[in-house]
C-alpha cells in the first residue's frame with residue numbers, strides 16, 4: 105500500500121512571535137523551523153503501518169518555499185521512502201488553496217491512506233486534511249488518537265467532548281492525527297545518513313486566487329500585571345473574596 | 355441575505371454551543387440584514403422549533419436514518435445543500451469537535467475560505483472581518499472573506515447566546531439532499547472512555563489544571579476535589595500528560611487544548627510558553643505555585659505563593675462553604 109503523509113514546516117513552539125513588516129505574517133528572523141508536532145504522529149503512523157505490513161511505500165509531501173526541504177529530509181530520516189516538494193513561496197497561503205494543490209498531487213498516486221496532522225501549530229487552522237478528503241472524495245476521520253488496520257478498513261478513535269468516538273472507516277481514506285496516537289521515533293544516525301540518498305522531487309505549483317484574506321496579524325495586549333494575594337493557606341480566604349467580589353467568577 | 359447556522363445535536367439532544375452560534379448570528383443579522391436560518395442533521399427532530407427562543411427564525415432539518423451518529427461526509431452534503439437553498443452571506447459553525455470536522459468539508463465543497471476558531475466577528479459595511487488566534491494565542495489574525503458565503507467556526511464559550519425569547523418558535527422545514535450512505539465511508543460504531551459528569555475542557559466555565567508540582571498521579575485527587583467543588587473541569591500541563599499521570603485529552607497548551615474559561619486555576623504549573631499559549635485568553639487566571647518567580651505569575655490575575663498540598667485542601671473547603 106502506498107501511503108502519503110502531508111507535512112508542514114512551522115516555527116518552533118518556543119518562538120516568541122513577532123509580526124513581519126507586511127503587518128500580516130510572522131517575522132521569520134531568528135525563527136527555528138521544525139516539522140509540525142502533529143505531523144510527527146502522522147509520519148510515525150504511516151511508518152508503523154508499512155513496517156507491520158512489511159510492504160509498501162511512504163511518500164511525504166510538503167508545500168512551501170525552498171526551506172521546507174530540510175523538514176522533508178527529516179521525515180526521510182525517520183524512514184519515509186521519498187519526498188515531493190510542491191514549491192511555492194507565498195507566505196501563509198490559505199487552507200483551501202493548499203488543499204487543492206495537495207489533492208492534485210496526491211490523486212495520481214492512488215494512495216491507500218493519506219495522513220495529516222490535525223492542525224498546524226502556526227495558523228491553527230485544522231482544515232487542510234478534511235478539505236483534501238472532500239476534494240479527493242475519500243472517507244475521512246479527523247483528530248485520530250487510535251488506529252488499527254483491518255485490511256480493507258481501519259478502526260479508529262477520535263476525541264470528542266466527553267469521550268471518544270469509535271469509527272470504522274473504509275480504505276482508501278484520509279486521517280488526521282492527534283497527540284496520543286503514538287510516540288514518534290527520533291531519526292537514527294543510519295536514518296539520517298540514508299536520507300541523504302533518498303530523492304526529493306521538486307515541482308512548482310500555482311495557488312490560484314486567495315479564498316481567505318489575512319488583513320493583519322497583531323500581538324495580544326499584554327495582560328495587566330496581577331497581584332500576589334499572599335502566601336500559603338492563610339491567603340485562601342482573601343483569594344475566595346476577590347474571586348467573588350472583584351472578578352465575579354465564582 | 356440570511357445568516358446560516360449549523361445546529362449541533364448529539365444523541366437527539368441539541369448542544370448548548372449552537373445557542374452561542376445563533377446568538378452571534380442574531381447580532382450579525384442585525385448589521386447585515388436578513389433572517390437567521392439554522393440547519394440541523396439528525397435522524398429525528400431534536401426539538402428544532404424551540405430554537406426560535408434562542409433567536410433562529412427558521413431551521414432546515416436534514417433527516418437521514420444514518421444521522422443518529424455524526425457523519426462528516428453526509429452532514430457536509432446536507433449543509434452544502436442548505437447553502438445552495440438559502441444563499442446566505444455567512445455560515446456559522448461552532449469550533450467544537452463536530453464543527454471543526456464539518457466546516458472544512460463544507461468549505462471545500464463550496465470552494466470558499468473558512469476562518470476557524472474565531473473569537474470575534476465584526477461587520478464592516480457589508481463585509482465581515484473575523485479575529486482568530488494563531489500560534490495558539492501568541493498572536494491574532496484579522497481575516498476577510500473575498501468569496502461568498504463567508505464560513506466561520508466560533509470558539510466555544512466566547513460568544514454569548516441571545517436573550518431567551520420565551521414561547522417564540524422557529525419554522526422547521528425539511529430539506530432534501532443527495533448523499534449515498536452505502537458508498538465507502540467513515541461510520542461511527544460506538545463511544546468509549548466517556549468521562550463521567552465533568553463538562554468538556556473547551557466548553558467549561560472553570561478549569562483547574564495541575565502540573566508537575568503535584569509530584570505524582572495519586573495527588574491529582576486534590577485537583578479533582580477542587581474542580582468538583584467549583585463545577586469545573588480538570589486540565590493538565592504536558593509534563594504530567596507525557597508522564598502518563600493524566601490522559602492526553604486534558605493537556606492545555608499549544609499542542610493540547612486551547613481554553614478560554616471565565617476562571618483558570620493553574621496549580622503547580624511553571625507557565626512554560628507553550629502552556630501559556632493555551633490559556634492566556636482566560637478571563638481570570640489564578641496561579642498557585644511555591645516559586646514566586648514562576649512565569650505563570652506573569653499572566654495570573656491573582657496568585658498565592660506556597661505549597662499546593664496545604665493550599666488546595668483549604669481552597670476546596672472554602673469553596674464548599676460558599677454553596
Ligand SMILES: Cc1cc2nc3c(=O)[nH]c(=O)nc-3n(C[C@H](O)[C@H](O)[C@H](O)COP(=O)(O)OP(=O)(O)OC[C@H]3O[C@@H](n4cnc5c(N)ncnc54)[C@H](O)[C@@H]3O)c2cc1C
Pocket residue numbers: 117141564565566567568590591592593594605606607608609610621622623624625626627628629632642643644645648660661662663
Ligand atoms: C513542541 C513542544 C510542545 C509543547 N506543548 C505543550 C503544551 O501544549 N502544554 C504544556 O503544558 N506544555 C507544553 N510543552 C512543555 C512545556 O515546555 C513545559 O515543559 C511544561 O509545560 C512544564 O509542565 P509543568 O509546568 O507541569 O512542569 P514544571 O515546569 O516542572 O513546573 C512545575 C511547577 O510546580 C511548582 N511546584 C513544585 N512543587 C510545588 C508545591 N509543592 N506547591 C506548589 N508548587 C509547586 C514548581 O515551582 C514549578 O513551577 C511543550 C514543549 C514542546 C517542546
Ligand SMILES: Nc1ncnc2c1ncn2[C@@H]1O[C@H](COP(=O)(O)O)[C@@H](O)[C@H]1O
Pocket residue numbers: 110111112113140142143165166167168199202219220221222223224225227228229230231232233
Ligand atoms: N503547506 C503544507 N504542506 C503540506 N501539508 C500541509 C501544509 N499545510 C498544512 N498541511 C497539512 O495539513 C495539516 C493541517 O494544517 P492546517 O489546516 O493548516 O492546520 C497539517 O498538520 C499538515 O499535515
